[in-house]
Amino acid sequence: MLRSCLLLRGPPQQLGGTIGDIEGMPFVEAFRQFQFKAKRENFYNIHVSLVPQPSATGEQKTKPTQNSIRALRGLGLSPDLIVCRSSTPIEMAVKEKISMFCHVKPEQVMCIHDVSSTYRVPVLLEQQGIVQHFKERLDLPVGDSSSGLLLRWGNMADRYEKLQKTCSIALVGKYTKLRDCYASVFKALEHSALAVNHRLNLMYIDSIDLEQDTKAQDPVRFHEAWQKLCTADGVLVPGGFGLRGTLGKMQAISWARTKKIPFLGVCLGMQLAVIEFARNCLDMEDANSTEFEPSTPVPLVIDMPEHNPGELGGTMRLGLRRTVFKTQNSVLRKLYGDVPFIEERHRHRYEVNPSLISHFEQKDLAFVGQDVDGNRMEIIELANHPYFVGVQFHPEFSSRPMKPSPPYLGLLLAATGNLRAYLQQMGPPPPSDEYSNENGDSYAQPRMAELEIS
Known part of the structure; x- marks a missing residue:
């Protein structure tokens, strides 16, 4: 069965064009049209956005994420999942704020902060329920074997950090x-x-x-x-x-x-x-x-x-x-x-x-x-x-x-x-x-x- 996933990094200015400039981002327009051919059950849009934390105030800023989501919707695409990158763990209040102003459920906001190795990222996402979310949203035939795979992956990540x-x-x-x-x-x-x-x-x-x-x-x-x-x-x-x-x-x-x-x-x-x-x-x-x-x-x-x-x-x-x-x-x-x-x-x-x-x-x-x-x-x-x-x-x-x-x-x-x-x-x-x-x-x-x- 066909499964499509569009992964975008925001804000759109960094994607090769200005906000609203479809000619500068032909791939975005292609996916906008493709979502209707593939239908919702086979199409998934993940938007990756940075949540900056200025050293002067230490406050995690959500405006860049809000603006990039707004620009993306203006181009005809709505995110199914928002992945927020940050240097430190994102506070629950910040996550709820992104959920409210970006018009998605709280469970559709995933947070990835800086970790000891990239092998920790899948473990971090699994802890936030991404497997269950994919299973329900795309009706994926995910069985118990996936939990065993994730367990082995977690063990591998642990082992990587302990290498001497x-x-x-x-x-x-x-x-x-x-x-x-x-x-x-x-x-x-x-x-x-x-x-x-x-x-x-x-x-x-x-x-x-x-x-x-x-x-x-x-x-x-x-x-x-x-x-x-x-x-x-x-x-x-x-x-x-x-x-x-x-x-x-x-x-x-x-x-x-x-x-x-x-x-x-x-x-x-x-x-x-x-x-x-x-x-x-x-x-x-x-x-x-x-x-x-x-x-x-x-x-x-x-x-x-x-x-x-x-x-x-x-x-x-x-x-x-x-x-x-x-x-x-x-x-x-x-x-x-x-x-x-x-x-x-x-x-x-x-x-x-x-x-x-x-x-x-x-x-x-x-x-x-x-x-x-x-x-x-x-x-x-x-x-x-x-x-x-x-x-x-x-x-x-x-x-x-x-x-x-x-x-x-x-x-x-x-x-x-x-x-x-x-x-x-x-x-x-x-x-x-x-x-x-x-x-x-x-x-x-x-x-x-x-x-x-x-």
């Missing part, structure tokens, strides 16, 4: 100055760190700072970057585009491989791991990617367009794709629940050249996961290493707080010295013979949500 041990992960990327570029990666690492009862210390390292050119130009920055890398418990090399910074990434990969530091390469990180291994372990000094050197004599990574050759996004391999495990003896397969195949989201254009993978068969680097046709290399694993894994897909997109992404979980388990113990204690595979991203679940075994490793 810290795990340091070095993220070696090209866009570290714009850290929002790695927001999904950061959350996936945080989910996994919480699952293994450690607080995440994520150290951002610009890959250029690890290169010799930086040593000549700015030795202080060079040594600071390498000091971070040397003190990390694990190394992550995420995706990216272009030649800039790739040498620094490969140096970080080489460090993790030779020093037995847990490593995870995602997308470009996996491709560079293959190139680094070919250059340093297979005597293929000219191995390269055609993205960086179109005329390379050893095209180890090549352009494999999904559809027709062209420019930019039209050639990218996007969306949920199936990866088949080619061996039973795979760390990542065990982390996924010992399933024969998985489905993960992709976003790339270049891939490992399938015609050259035979050179790796006699060495320790194995392509343990491929697409259904065996033409696209999806997963690499290095034997005789605590954890050296590369994936062509982006598992961070499907990570959830209580269901961390298996590749990221493996990195944190290895970085904290718990990977072997965890793999030994894992139970039999789930009833289903596949791993799927359906309903946003990123992990095959539900009991993963309650992982607690001492």
Whole structure:
């Protein structure tokens, strides 16, 4: 059954237009029209508003909320729920005032004050009866199982605040100055760190700072970057585009491989791991990617367009794709629940050249996961290493707080010295013979949500 939810932050001036200016807020007009097509039982409007508290008086002000609600109604939308943000808990008198002047019931005013972590927010909303409110307003089939989920979520929030041990992960990327570029990666690492009862210390390292050119130009920055890398418990090399910074990434990969530091390469990180291994372990000094050197004599990574050759996004391999495990003896397969195949989201254009993978068969680097046709290399694993894994897909997109992404979980388990113990204690595979991203679940075994490793 269709369920629609419009979440707005007020006042409307901050939404891209002036009050009453519908052309400045086309999405508001679209939802105004959509509410009649979807009908009331399938449409829900949540309005988020700030309740400021000036330090001079200490009084919580409701006028901004009243004004934004008035402007929203002038645009043809009425809130079903008003969520009030504040630095301190909102007083009952203030809540009743908002209820009276905004023409909603008191139970339709929810208050969220600053809390110790974002994981506390759902607990705060549940305490104010939001689940029951949704159930009655939208006639949702919410059963007793939701209470168990909320209980586990509350336990997770409690555990997050009590974490004492810290795990340091070095993220070696090209866009570290714009850290929002790695927001999904950061959350996936945080989910996994919480699952293994450690607080995440994520150290951002610009890959250029690890290169010799930086040593000549700015030795202080060079040594600071390498000091971070040397003190990390694990190394992550995420995706990216272009030649800039790739040498620094490969140096970080080489460090993790030779020093037995847990490593995870995602997308470009996996491709560079293959190139680094070919250059340093297979005597293929000219191995390269055609993205960086179109005329390379050893095209180890090549352009494999999904559809027709062209420019930019039209050639990218996007969306949920199936990866088949080619061996039973795979760390990542065990982390996924010992399933024969998985489905993960992709976003790339270049891939490992399938015609050259035979050179790796006699060495320790194995392509343990491929697409259904065996033409696209999806997963690499290095034997005789605590954890050296590369994936062509982006598992961070499907990570959830209580269901961390298996590749990221493996990195944190290895970085904290718990990977072997965890793999030994894992139970039999789930009833289903596949791993799927359906309903946003990123992990095959539900009991993963309650992982607690001492």
